[in-house]
Each structure stands twice: as C-alpha cells, then as structure tokens.
Amino acid sequence: MSSTYKIITYGCQMNVHESEKIAGMLESEGLTPAEEAEIADVIVLNTCCVRESAETRVLGNLGILKKAKERKPDMKIIVCGCMTQAEGVAEKLKKRCPFINAIIGTHNLNKIPVLLRAYDKKTQIEITEEQGINEKIPIARTSGINAWVNIMYGCNNFCSYCIVPYVRGRERSREKKNIISDVKQLINDGYKQITLLGQNVNSYGNDLNGKTENFPSLLRDLSALDGKFRIKFMTSHPKDILIETADAIAESDKLSRFVHMPAQSGSDRILRLMNRKYTSAEYLAKIDMLKSKLPDVGLSGDIMVGFPTETEDDFSDTLKIVTATEYNNLYTFIYSRRSGTPAAVMEGQVPISDKKRRIRELIDLQFAIGNRLAEKCVGNTYEVLCTEYKNGKIIGETNCGKAVTLAGNKELIGKFINVRITENKNSKLYGVNTL
Ligand code: SF4
Structure with missing residues (x-):
C-alpha cells in the first residue's frame, strides 16, 4: 500500500493554492491523500502568520500531532508557510516541538520531496532568503471547476x-507567456473559473x-483565449488599480466584474500610519472610476478597526467610506498586534472593548448596505456559473461575484446558465434557471 499524506492549510487563498502545489509534489513522489491527519504517513502544516490566532492554532494542532506521532512513530511532520519564515520562529519551533521532521521556509517549498527522501530523526530546517519563481512545481488541484493561478x-x-x-x-x-500557457491548459482541462492571484x-x-507586461495587457491576452470561461483576480x-484595467474588463465578458479592493480605514490619519x-x-475616486466604467461591478473590501491611536472620529470616517463605497461584501477585522511589524510597537493601542463595539457597528452598517444591494437584484436576470452542488441545491456565481442558490442537479456544475433572482433573504440570493 502506498504512503498517504494530509495537508492542513491555514490562512488565505494564496496558501490554499500553495497547498495544491505541495499535494502535487507529494503525489509525484507516489503518496496518496489520507482522509484524516492522524492516520497519514506524512502531515504538512502549511501555516499563516498574518494573525497571531493562526499561529496559536498551529501550535495547538502540533500538540495533537505529537500524540498521534507517539502512536505512529514513523509519521513525518513537516511545517512550512509564512510562520516558518518569520524571524526566529523556526528555531523556536524546533526547540519546542523536536518531533517535527522538517521546517521549510516560503522560498524553499520545492525542497519538500528531497527532505522527505533524506528523512532524518532530527528536525531539519530549510529556510533561505533567496527569492525566485519556480515554474516546475506540479499542482494537484482540488477545487472542482475553479482553478487558481499565481501571476x-x-x-x-x-x-x-x-x-x-x-x-x-x-x-x-x-512571465506572461507562462501564465497564458497555464490558463490555456486549464481551459482545455475543463476549468471554468480561473482566479489570478497576487x-x-x-x-x-x-x-x-x-x-507590455502589465496587468491590463495580461487581462486582454487572457480574455482573447478561445472557450467559455471566466477570469477573476x-x-x-x-x-495601483488603473483606468486601463477597468477598460480591459469592460471590453470582455470573460473578465469578472468583481473587484476586491481593501480600503482598511476611512481616516486619512490612520491610512498614513498604516502606510x-x-x-x-x-480611494473613493478609484471606486467612482470602477463604477462608471463597470456599472455592474461587484465590490468587496477589507476594513480593520482599532488600529493604534484610532479615535471615534477616525472610526466615523471609516463608516463614511463604507457607506460611500457600497460594498457587496466586506471582510472586517479587529487589529491585533503582529510582532515584527512597525504597528506592533506603536503607542496608543486601542482597548479591546472599543474595538469590539466598533466592529459590531461596522458589521451592522455593512449588513444593511449588503442587504439593500441584494434587494435591488430581485427580478434581474444574471449569467451564473454553477460551481457547487450542496444539500440538493446548486450554488452559482454571477459575473459580479454574487452567490446565488437555485434548484438544479449536479449535471449543471460547470455550466453557465441564466438565472432570474426571485428572492433575497438576509443578503442571500435565490433564483430560478431560465436557461
Ligand atoms: S499590500 Fe499591504 S496588506 Fe497587502 S500584502 Fe502587501 S503589505 Fe500586506
């Protein structure tokens, strides 16, 4: 029987896609996926350190894996991802968790197969500062009709x-030619929604x-490829978002009208402190530009509350920018200290009670905005890509990033259909297939 692997991924979409590359490398070595971490022969923790809570979860999981390894001593545990590259973390991990077999930095992912073959009882550390691009890593995609491509x-x-x-x-x-060749291959392989990541x-x-190799020209070249597909980014x-980018999107129905553009704050003073x-x-001028070039644009963003020294006036400016932008979706965060960053040592950390009150107010505001925008969709018909079959229903996505639930069978997955929106329930859209 072949050896098995399990990858536990923390953090953002970039990490999720990186885990597909790790899976690709492990499968090239003959390993197959395991259902559960505890029974796997190789476990990879692909970590994140953007928030301290993700680090805490990694340490908690390592505690559980230590016990699993006591029961299964030949289990190999690899820790990679952002956390390992942060200053001093690898040495600390090695000391605290000597049962880890390898700790691998963000620029050394391709070393995973070599380290597995040269497996040693002592923790091996492979971390360099050398930054490059490795085009040769195989990818085991796990995301149905969706594919991610790093640009x-x-x-x-x-x-x-x-x-x-x-x-x-x-x-x-x-290089643009490598991205185009990847996307072409993905379209030929039947992927319908390709998200460019950076x-x-x-x-x-x-x-x-x-x-010649800028983002608008990349979008134009990709939208010129044959086939029915959608490109997101x-x-x-x-x-950095340019008017030329909005022009390129407006010219092609293969390019998604969904734009994720984080404001983070509405206060100019806080934006300066955030660098x-x-x-x-x-920011609002860019939003106006997008709305005028792409009248059906769907916007999402990130807002952080409680950045050091944030006052009630600063927060009220944030509420104003959220109101003026009208996001369809907003990801809201409470600022938390991230050691190693300039903000972590700034004076004027905001009390947690203020942060919690502000985020509640922000969430309530966004809920009202999102719900109002969703209500406006009722009665409209959108081209929807069916992406998932869940609890007997199809979940799809419009070209401006709105999720829609409708009746339908599994065969619809990967198809573009026209859907009339019949109902909005608390910002969730429901519709019927009009073919
Ligand atoms: S743009 Fe700012 S928030 Fe985004 S990854 Fe770079 S430093 Fe971090």
Whole structure:
C-alpha cells in the first residue's frame, strides 16, 4: 500500500493554492491523500502568520500531532508557510516541538520531496532568503471547476500592520507567456473559473517590462483565449488599480466584474500610519472610476478597526467610506498586534472593548448596505456559473461575484446558465434557471 499524506492549510487563498502545489509534489513522489491527519504517513502544516490566532492554532494542532506521532512513530511532520519564515520562529519551533521532521521556509517549498527522501530523526530546517519563481512545481488541484493561478509573488508595500513582505519577499511577476500557457491548459482541462492571484495584482509586470507586461495587457491576452470561461483576480491595491484595467474588463465578458479592493480605514490619519499610500478621497475616486466604467461591478473590501491611536472620529470616517463605497461584501477585522511589524510597537493601542463595539457597528452598517444591494437584484436576470452542488441545491456565481442558490442537479456544475433572482433573504440570493 502506498504512503498517504494530509495537508492542513491555514490562512488565505494564496496558501490554499500553495497547498495544491505541495499535494502535487507529494503525489509525484507516489503518496496518496489520507482522509484524516492522524492516520497519514506524512502531515504538512502549511501555516499563516498574518494573525497571531493562526499561529496559536498551529501550535495547538502540533500538540495533537505529537500524540498521534507517539502512536505512529514513523509519521513525518513537516511545517512550512509564512510562520516558518518569520524571524526566529523556526528555531523556536524546533526547540519546542523536536518531533517535527522538517521546517521549510516560503522560498524553499520545492525542497519538500528531497527532505522527505533524506528523512532524518532530527528536525531539519530549510529556510533561505533567496527569492525566485519556480515554474516546475506540479499542482494537484482540488477545487472542482475553479482553478487558481499565481501571476506574481511577494509584496513591496510594507503596510505597517502586515508581515507579508517580510515572509514572502519582494514582488516577483511570472512571465506572461507562462501564465497564458497555464490558463490555456486549464481551459482545455475543463476549468471554468480561473482566479489570478497576487498580493497586489495591479502591480503585475512592474519588475518585468511594465509597458507590455502589465496587468491590463495580461487581462486582454487572457480574455482573447478561445472557450467559455471566466477570469477573476485578487487582490487589488487601491493605489495601483488603473483606468486601463477597468477598460480591459469592460471590453470582455470573460473578465469578472468583481473587484476586491481593501480600503482598511476611512481616516486619512490612520491610512498614513498604516502606510497605505492613498487618502480616503483617492480611494473613493478609484471606486467612482470602477463604477462608471463597470456599472455592474461587484465590490468587496477589507476594513480593520482599532488600529493604534484610532479615535471615534477616525472610526466615523471609516463608516463614511463604507457607506460611500457600497460594498457587496466586506471582510472586517479587529487589529491585533503582529510582532515584527512597525504597528506592533506603536503607542496608543486601542482597548479591546472599543474595538469590539466598533466592529459590531461596522458589521451592522455593512449588513444593511449588503442587504439593500441584494434587494435591488430581485427580478434581474444574471449569467451564473454553477460551481457547487450542496444539500440538493446548486450554488452559482454571477459575473459580479454574487452567490446565488437555485434548484438544479449536479449535471449543471460547470455550466453557465441564466438565472432570474426571485428572492433575497438576509443578503442571500435565490433564483430560478431560465436557461
Ligand atoms: S499590500 Fe499591504 S496588506 Fe497587502 S500584502 Fe502587501 S503589505 Fe500586506
């Protein structure tokens, strides 16, 4: 019987996709997926360190795996991902959890098969600062008709609360021809929705020949490929999204009208402290540009409350930007200290009681906005891509990122159908297939 593996993934979509690459490497070594971590021969923890809570969960899981390894001593435990690349963490992990077989940094993922073969009883650490792009890692995709494609890695922005640039390195764009060839292959393989991934997709190509290999030109080239498919992308930094990007989207119905563009705060003072490099007026001007070029745009964003020194006035500016933007979806966060970032040592940390009150107010505001926008969809017909079959229903997605539930059978998965929205229940849309 072949050896089995289990990957436990923490954090964002980038990590979920990275786990597909880890799975691809393990399967090339002859391993097969295991149902449960406790019975797997190889367990990979693909970690996140954007929030301290994710780190705490990793440590909790390692405690459980220690017991599993006592029962199954030949189990191999590998820890990789952002947490391992943060300063001093690998050594600390090695000391605290000597039962880990390998600790691998974000730039050394391709070493997983080698480390497995050269497995040693002592914890091996493979972490370098060298940043590159490895085009040769196989990918075992697990996401049905959806596929993710990295177009770039790293980030140059150094937002003062964020650890990503320290653990993922500087921006590195993949060559356009490699991305196009991947997407072409995915379309041929039957994938219908392809999401381009990058910490800041709008700066794609700045490190290449930014004139011809930029994000709008990538979108245009991808939308020219044959077939019926949809291209999505995330994340957009407000300072970098260009009018040309909106033009490229407007020209093609293969490009999604869903834009995730985090504001983080509506207070110019807080935005400066966050090192976001735009003002609330500049953010709203970008939103206006998107709405005028793409009247059916679906917007989502991230807002953080309780950043150091945030006052009631700052928070009220945040409520104003949320009201003016009208997000369809909003991801809301309470600021928490992330050691290794400039914000972690700022004076004026906000009491947790204020943070909790503010986030409740923000969630209530967003619920009312989202519900009002959803209500406006009732009676309209949208082209919907059927993505999932759950509890006897089909879940689909419109081209502007709205989720819709409707009656239908599994055969509809992967099909584009026209759906008339018949009901909005607390921001959840329901519809009927009009073919
Ligand atoms: S843009 Fe800012 S928040 Fe996003 S990954 Fe880069 S540093 Fe972090």
